[in-house]
Amino acid sequence: MPELPEVETLRRSFLKSGPAHPSLVGLKILRSDLGWRRTLAAPGPRIFARRIHGQTVTDVSRRGKLLLFRLSGAVLISHLRMSGGWVLHRQSTPRPDYCRLSLQLNSGWRLSFRDPRKFGRIWLLDDAGELLGRLGPEPLAPAFTADLFRRRLAARRRRLKPLLLDQSFLAGLGNIYVDEALHRARLHPLTLSHQLDRPAGVALWRGIRQVLREAIRYRGTSFDGVYTGGRYLERLRVYRRTGCACATCQARIQRILVAQRGTHICPHCQPAPALRPGEPPAQDLRRPAER
DNA sequence: CACGAGACCTGTTCGC
């Protein structure tokens, strides 16, 4: 469930109390149960269990795709990767399937980390700085201006798609929202970052921020049951819409492969950049019958 | 510095 809008939605749901569950803030951790050793990145299981016991949640924050539970004497950080998710449920109800870590809280609640693919990672640290320090700017922060973004683009010579997926360049985008932002900016994913002119750089900056804000408003994108409750799937313009008509020009959305990732584009709105000599074109992944 | 391949995992969908 893991891009910025989904993590932000989760953060907000844990901060405020609703019909389904109370706010996490103020709840105390009574014990922990680890279901899969490698889910815990640091510290080791014994130190983790001892240290987290008795801690109270004071805040829930986010940086990029990382979700941070601020505790009275430490910070619990999670990265959901491909299939991770947190569930706050009553102590009396069974733990979710694929539960990798479960925290028993007071007042009869339990916070469980489920993760079918076991890619997710959790840290319990004194200081979040070492993890957060490697991340690029926060795309929705006021400090992330169009000028700053254009300078960062110009400083690199990379194709836009893998560059935008690089969390040290910009924190929070994943495969869905990179494709959506590039489509909004009418830019092909193979365009080189230093070749964007000023209007194109600004359009990309705007596309990124618009799609993230809109996705948060719709509580993120849900499909395949990995992350539930989001309503943004039906508003996506290219992601997972191979063969559908582009909302802007009616051309058929194509799926190509860029940096080993399935990538969705409108071939009319997002024309391929001029090839340099010897550079292979993006691979055409359509099945023979579709060509 | 930039890129591709492989690894880490399991569940679901696709193609024949």
Add this chain to the structure above:
DNA sequence: TGCGAACAGGTCTCGT
């Protein structure tokens, strides 16, 4: 219907 291949929201490490 059944079976293996391909594919999935992410990131790390290694070799070129």
